Amino acid sequence: MHIQRQHTDKRMSQIVIHQGIVYLSGQVADNVSTDVEQQTRDTLKEVEKLLVEAGTDTQHILSVTIYLKDIARDFAGMNTAWDQWLPAGTAPARATVEAKLCDPDILVEMSVIAALPA
Numbered sequence: 001m002h003i004q005r006q007h008t009d010k011r012m013s014q015i016v017i018h019q020g021i022v023y024l025s026g027q028v029a030d031n032v033s034t035d036v037e038q039q040t041r042d043t044l045k046e047v048e049k050l051l052v053e054a055g056t057d058t059q060h061i062l063s064v065t066i067y068l069k070d071i072a073r074d075f076a077g078m079n080t081a082w083d084q085w086l087p088a089g090t091a092p093a094r095a096t097v098e099a100k101l102c103d104p105d106i107l108v109e110m111s112v113i114a115a116l117p118a
Helices: 036-054 071-083
Strands: 003-008 013-018 020-028 061-068 093-098 108-115
Touching: 013 036, 020 036, 036 071, 036 108, 061 071, 071 108
Parallel strands: 061 093
Antiparallel strands: 003 013, 013 020, 020 108, 061 108
């Protein structure tokens, strides 16, 4: 049972691949001084980059968990960026929750599970 880990430090791996499934650790924007729409766009760019590195793409996303600092304030803005990014007909299973994130300036974090292409 082979498990592949990429971008690993002592605490976590950014990518884990096992039995045709790609798991991404929680991704956030590099620049957290922007609003939730821009942080979402930046986070999604990072998700895309890691998916390609793992050998898959946005059309193979199975599930996304989205963590928002303030769901009442930021849900609509996050969805605006999400809806512009998501390829038509590829909506994954998704959950969005409010969470206290590790940095007070982080407004959105995403954890992604995707399939490798057959």
